[in-house]
Amino acid sequence: MVDGKGAMGECKPLGFIPFLQDDAADRVLEAVARRLVAKGHRVEGFIQHAEKDEGQCCGAVDLEDIATGRRWQIMQALGAHARGCRLDFNALSDAAVFAEGRIRTRPDLLILNRFGKGEEQGGGLRSVFEAAFMAGVPILTSVKQPYLDGWGAFSGGLSEPLPPETDAVLQWCCDAIARARQVRDAA
Numbered sequence: 001m002v003d004g005k006g007a008m009g010e011c012k013p014l015g016f017i018p019f020l021q022d023d024a025a026d027r028v029l030e031a032v033a034r035r036l037v038a039k040g041h042r043v044e045g046f047i048q049h050a051e052k053d054e055g056q057c058c059g060a061v062d063l064e065d066i067a068t069g070r071r072w073q074i075m076q077a078l079g080a081h082a083r084g085c086r087l088d089f090n091a092l093s094d095a096a097v098f099a100e101g102r103i104r105t106r107p108d109l110l111i112l113n114r115f116g117k118g119e120e121q122g123g124g125l126r127s128v129f130e131a132a133f134m135a136g137v138p139i140l141t142s143v144k145q146p147y148l149d150g151w152g153a154f155s156g157g158l159s160e161p162l163p164p165e166t167d168a169v170l171q172w173c174c175d176a177i178a179r180a181r182q183v184r185d186a187a
Contacts, residue, residue: 010179011138011160011172011175011176011178011179012158012159012160012176013133013136013138013139013158013159013176013179013180014133014138014139014141014155014158014159014160015138015139015140015141015159015160015162015169015172015173015176016115016140016141016142016143016151016155016159016160016161016162017029017140017141017142017143017161017162017163017164017169018142018143018144018145018148018161019142019143019144019145019164020144020145024164025142025164026047026048026049026050026113026142028142028164028165028166028169029047029048029111029113029140029142029169030047031166032111032140032166032169032170032173033045033047033066033111035166035170036108036109036170036173037066041108041109041173041177042067042105042107042108042109043066043067043107043108043109043110043111044065044066044067044099044102044103044105044107044109044110044111044137045065045066045099045109045110045111045112045113045128045140046063046064046065046066046095046099046111046112046113046125047063047064047066047111047113048061048062048063048064048113048114049061049062049064049071050062060073060075061073061074061075062074063092063095063113065095065098065099065102066111067102067107070098072091072092072094072095073088073091074087074088074091074092074095075087075088076088087118087124089123092118092124092125095125096124096125096127096128099112099125099128100127100128100131103128103131103132103135103137104135106135106136106137106184107137108137108138108177108180108181109137109138109139109140109173109176109177110128110132110137110138110139110140111139111140111141112125112128112129112139112140112141113141113142114141114142114143114144115129115141115142115143115147115150115151115154116143116144116147117146117147119147119150119154120147120150120151120154126154129141129154136180136183136184137180138173138176138177138179138180140162140169140172140173140176160172
């Protein structure tokens with residue numbers, strides 16, 4: 001079983017849930033965020049809500065800011081006959097700028113719903129991942145199977161795969177938060 005610790009028993013600063021289908025990872029991230037906030041931790045970042053409407057190529061996809069509840073609809077519905085829905089880069093950019101500003105407050109943990117194609121190619125929420133890492137804020141995300149190699153290149157061995165189980169992910173988060181506090185206190 002994955003325990004969220006590296007070879008030396010030290011908690012790595014980046015945790016990710018590898019997945020094939022979005023729903024399971026989304027549910028775990030949301031449950032973990034809610035439980036950490038209820039325990040009094042300062043959690044920043046986004047959870048994703050997706051709704052598929054009958055007859056559309058895809059439904060609405062919103063990012064919800066964990067701390068404030070603010071939402072951004074990040075997918076553009078292009079109609080029933082479109083080959084695919086497209087990411088709304090303006091909405092995603094607005095969300096990224098908002099999140100980067102929140103990272104300056106030094107939260108206990110950052111949760112970002114995905115590391116995907118956009119982040120792999122240098123866009124999407126990649127700047128938010130980078131800002132949090134540079135600030136020493138532990139990061140929890142999910143990575144769909146096609147982007148695992150890109151995640152590995154990005155994280156440079158500093159990430160830990162986690163099972164899609166709320167309790168296991170919550171334990172990793174608590175360990176990562178404690179380790180980040182130790183590092184900050186020692187500085």
